[in-house]
Amino acid sequence: MTVYLPIAELSVNILIILGMGAAVGFLSGMFGVGGGFLITPLLIFYNIPPVVAVATGANQVVASSISGAITHFRRGTIDIKLGTVLLCGGLAGATVGIWIFAMLRRIGQLDLVISLAYVLLLGTVGSLMLWESIIALRRAAKNESVTLKRPGQHNWVHRLPLKMRFKKSKIYLSVIPIAGLGFCIGVLTSVMGVGGGFIMVPAMIYLLRIPTNVVVGTSLFQIIFVSAYTVIVQATANYTVDIVLAFVLMIAGVIGAQYGVRVGQRLRGEQLRALLALLVLAVGIRLAIELVIPPKEIYSVVSAGLGF
Amino acid sequence: MGIVWRILILGLFLAAPVVAGAEPVDFTEKLDIGISTDEISITSDFRGADLTIFGAIDGFDSRLLAQGKYNIVVALEGPKENTTVRKKERVFGIWINTNSMTFELVPESYSLSSTRDIETIAPPGDMNNMGIGVAHMPLTPIGYIGDGSNLTEFRDAFRRLRETTGVYQRDPGGVQFISSSLFKASVRLPADVPNGVHIVRAYLFRDGVFVAAKALPLRVVKTGLEQAITRAAHEQPFLYGLTAVLLAVITGWLASIVFRRD
Numbered sequence: 001m002t003v004y005l006p007i008a009e010l011s012v013n014i015l016i017i018l019g020m021g022a023a024v025g026f027l028s029g030m031f032g033v034g035g036g037f038l039i040t041p042l043l044i045f046y047n048i049p050p051v052v053a054v055a056t057g058a059n060q061v062v063a064s065s066i067s068g069a070i071t072h073f074r075r076g077t078i079d080i081k082l083g084t085v086l087l088c089g090g091l092a093g094a095t096v097g098i099w100i101f102a103m104l105r106r107i108g109q110l111d112l113v114i115s116l117a118y119v120l121l122l123g124t125v126g127s128l129m130l131w132e133s134i135i136a137l138r139r140a141a142k143n144e145s146v147t148l149k150r151p152g153q154h155n156w157v158h159r160l161p162l163k164m165r166f167k168k169s170k171i172y173l174s175v176i177p178i179a180g181l182g183f184c185i186g187v188l189t190s191v192m193g194v195g196g197g198f199i200m201v202p203a204m205i206y207l208l209r210i211p212t213n214v215v216v217g218t219s220l221f222q223i224i225f226v227s228a229y230t231v232i233v234q235a236t237a238n239y240t241v242d243i244v245l246a247f248v249l250m251i252a253g254v255i256g257a258q259y260g261v262r263v264g265q266r267l268r269g270e271q272l273r274a275l276l277a278l279l280v281l282a283v284g285i286r287l288a289i290e291l292v293i294p295p296k297e298i299y300s301v302v303s304a305g306l307g308f
Numbered sequence: 309m310g311i312v313w314r315i316l317i318l319g320l321f322l323a324a325p326v327v328a329g330a331e332p333v334d335f336t337e338k339l340d341i342g343i344s345t346d347e348i349s350i351t352s353d354f355r356g357a358d359l360t361i362f363g364a365i366d367g368f369d370s371r372l373l374a375q376g377k378y379n380i381v382v383a384l385e386g387p388k389e390n391t392t393v394r395k396k397e398r399v400f401g402i403w404i405n406t407n408s409m410t411f412e413l414v415p416e417s418y419s420l421s422s423t424r425d426i427e428t429i430a431p432p433g434d435m436n437n438m439g440i441g442v443a444h445m446p447l448t449p450i451g452y453i454g455d456g457s458n459l460t461e462f463r464d465a466f467r468r469l470r471e472t473t474g475v476y477q478r479d480p481g482g483v484q485f486i487s488s489s490l491f492k493a494s495v496r497l498p499a500d501v502p503n504g505v506h507i508v509r510a511y512l513f514r515d516g517v518f519v520a521a522k523a524l525p526l527r528v529v530k531t532g533l534e535q536a537i538t539r540a541a542h543e544q545p546f547l548y549g550l551t552a553v554l555l556a557v558i559t560g561w562l563a564s565i566v567f568r569r570d
Contacts, residue, residue, distance in 0.1 A: 002353075006530075006537040009500065059552050066560025067567075108394050108405045116402075228553045235549030239541050243552045250556055254563035291402040298396040299465035300405070303389040303416060 007242035008052045014248060016046065021060075021252030028064055028253070029260025030267075031276045032216065034195035034223060036061040039249065041118055041283050048245070050114050051105060055234035055241045056249070057193030061227040063250035064257065065195055065220045072217030079168040079214045082178065083221040086200075089179030090226035093186020098233050101191050105238070108302070115287050117192055122284030125198060130277035136270035157207060169214050177208060182222060190230045195223040198280075336367035339512045339520040341382075346524070348497065349531040356499040359384065363510055363522075365489045372514060373488055379422065379429045379513040380483045381440055382493035384526070386417030386475075387504035390450065393462045393469075409462040412448045416502040417475045419495040421482030430516050438518065440511060442467050442476050474498050501528055503538075 003014040020042050028035035036057050043053035072078050104110040160174035181203055185196035200219045204210045210218075235241040264272060341363035348357070361382055365373075372378060394408040422429065426441045435444040447463045449456075470476040475498050483493040493510070505525050512520040530538060540548045 004353075004534055006534040007541055011499075059556055062553055062556035063560040063563075066557055067564035070561065070564040108392070108408055112402075112404055228556075231553050231556075232546065232549035235541065235552060236545040239545060241541070241549060241552050243537060243541075243548070243555065246552060247555060247559075250559045254559060254567075257563070258567045294398070295396055295403055297469070298403075299462075299469060300394045300396075301391060301466060301469045302394065303391045 003244065003248070005048075005052075005242050005245050007240065008048050008245060010047070012046070012048075012245075017245065017248045018252045020046070021249040022256035024249075025064065025253035025256025026260035026263075027256075027276075027279065029257030029262075030264035031260075031272060032068075032264070033276070034061045034064050034197050035253065036189075036194035036196075036227075037118070037122065037192070037198060037280070038283060039253075040114075040193040041287055043245075044114075045286070050111050051238065051240045052242050052245070054101070054114065054191070054193035055231065055238065056246045058189060058227045058230045058234065059241055059243075059246040060249045060253060061189075061193070061195040062224060062231060064253055065197075065223045065227065067254060067257070069217065069220040069224055072220060075217070077214050078217040078221050079166055079210075080221070081164075082166045082169055082210070082214070083218045085164070085175050085178045086182035086185075086218070086222040087225050089182025090186035090189070090222055091229055092179075093183035093188075094190045094226050094230045094233065095186075096183075097187040097190030098230070098237055100187070101234075102237060104191075112291075114192060115291055117188075119284050119288045119291065121188075121192075121199070122280050123288070126277050126280035126284055129273055130281065133270045133274035133277055137274060140268075140270060157209075169210050169218075171208075171210060173208060181208070182226075185222075186226050186230075189223075189226050190234070195227055197223055335514075335519040336369075337378075337512055337514065337519045338366040339380075339510055339522045340364050340366065341508065341510045341522050341524060343508060343524060343526065345526075347527045347529060349529055350501065350503075350534075351531055354499060354501075356501070357497045359495050359497055359526075361493045361495065361508055361510070363491050363493065365491075365512060368489055369514075370488075377515040379424065380491055380493070381420065381422040381426055381429065381511045381513070382483055382495060383421075383440065383509045383511075384417075384419040384495040384497070385415045385507045385509060386502050387506065388413040388415050390414075391466070393466045395462070395465070407458065407462075409453060409458070410450045411463075411466065412450050414445065414447060414466075416504075417498055417506070418442060418445070418470070418477070419497070420478040421493045421495050422478075422480050423483045423485075423491075425480040426478075429513050430518060434518060438511070442471060442478065475500065497528070503528055503530055 001014050002011045004011050020039070024035040024038045024042065027038060039060055040053050040057035043057065044050050069078070101110065104113050157177045158173065160176045162175050163172055164175050165172050181200065185200050188194055188196050197219050201215055204215045204219065205212055231241055341361055343359065343361050365378060368378065390410055390412055391414050392408050392410045394405040396403045397406040399406065420426070420441055426435060432444065435441055439446050447466060449459060453459060467476070477496055477498070479494070482495070483491055485491045505527055508524045508526055510522045511518060529535065
């Protein structure tokens with residue numbers, strides 16, 4: 001059963017797209033991540049032009065972050081003030097990112113930069129997570145108590161000016177590193193189509209020392225707005241959001257996520273993190289191989305319409 | 309599903325063999341073509357279509373016609389766009405687009421049909437001048453191309469890629485005479501046919517010499533939901549983006565209600 005994607009301008013098997021959406025939804029429910037970093041490479045593997053994959057991936061991130069954020073909002077685990085500072089940085093970053101995206105597309109290096117960025121990001125994050133979870137697993141095997149690094153010690157971040165008090169998070173912190181983090185994630189959102197939760201959450205915990213209970217909700221809060229903004233700007237500037245593809249992905253995604261959450265609750269934290277690390281590394285390695293092996297065709301043709 | 313193209317033959321026979329004013333004086337031949345429609349709708353299940361074009365030669369020399377000295381070439385040219393060819397090279401172990409060349413206004417699709425191989429119809433020089441056939445199509449580079457030494461390489465790559473992806477096709481033998489002076493030509497619209505105005509061009513050759521040509525426009529339009537979406541994305545991009553976000557918000561919100569556990 002095929003469906004024609006009007007913006008990607010190609011026919012795809014709807015069952016494969018549903019399967020991808022469900023699988024990524026399942027994993028995102030299981031690990032509590034947005035899934036943008038999985039959906040975009042998967043779409044590229046399935047020959048969706050990277051420009052469309054990135055913009056449509058951001059649209060899927062909006063849907064998957066909303067349901068998570070609503071749950072956190074009900075529990076009161078979102079620091080709106082902190083989220084707003086992050087968001088200001090995020091919107092600026094996304095704007096710069098869109099500009100970088102359009103420029104790379106014009107000079108024909110967009111595919112390369114998207115792939116390289118994914119390889120670097122997934123490789124680094126995957127390795128760090130795997131290392132951390134293996135240590136945790138070995139400790140658990142020896143029945144030692146798992147001690148996370150205590151947030152609370154001060155580092156260089158806490159010596160910066162422009163401090164502001166965030167009541168909900170119970171912290172007193174400069175807005176510079178917060179907006180800066182938001183900015184970096186914003187650039188990643190528009191260039192790579194990821195929400196960026198899997199970088200933001202560790203950065204908020206370890207770098208900014210923000211209490212763990214508000215971290216996930218607050219990052220989801222800002223991801224919704226930054227990725228929604230990215231979708232609108234991508235649609236306006238590059239015409240690359242495929243609404244049909246996005247809709248199929250998000251329907252399958254939200255259903256898959258529900259089953260993922262149930263499976264995730266039966267696994268222990270460090271086991272989950274090790275599995276997620278392996279998955280992240282696998283996607284990174286697959287993209288790296290693609291860059292290194294000689295391509296079947298070294299030429300490519302692009303007309304002034306939709307570029308690849 | 310094939311599309312049936314109905315025959316529409318103009319009052320070709322009725323026209324007396326008169327000398328056409330615009331044609332060179334020594335050529336009495338006149339060429340006429342007709343297609344059943346000037347618009348083709350692309351639906352979501354479109355997998356390409358064969359288009360039949362009918363035509364007639366008028367004012368011909370019966371002796372030459374009997375000897376098979378008349379040859380016809382019919383081309384369906386897609387809308388023209390500036391097109392860039394990029395080449396990858398290995399840099400520090402990874403494959404990167406390094407060189408590129410942009411050609412000015414080349415057709416997005418091209419389907420050629422002829423009475424026989426066009427290389428045997430007229431000398432290559434003539435075909436180059438008229439730009440008939442993939443090998444003779446003008447490929448003019450835009451911008452700085454250095455000493456031009458890689459021009460051939462990029463042109464060849466362009467032609468090869470367009471032919472392997474099926475958007476450029478040729479069928480030597482696709483034009484058949486159905487009576488002494490009536491012919492039919494079949495050209496193919498590929499599945500990923502571009503939107504816009506295509507042009508059917510027919511050329512008549514007498515014993516290797518070009519004598520007459522005729523062109524007809526053919527509009528290709530996407531229909532239904534696909535068309536509405538494409539139009540919205542390009543004409544109202546801000547509202548389109550807003551709709552995409554709204555769709556995501558509603559989907560996510562509904563999911564949180566339907567699957568609420570707490």
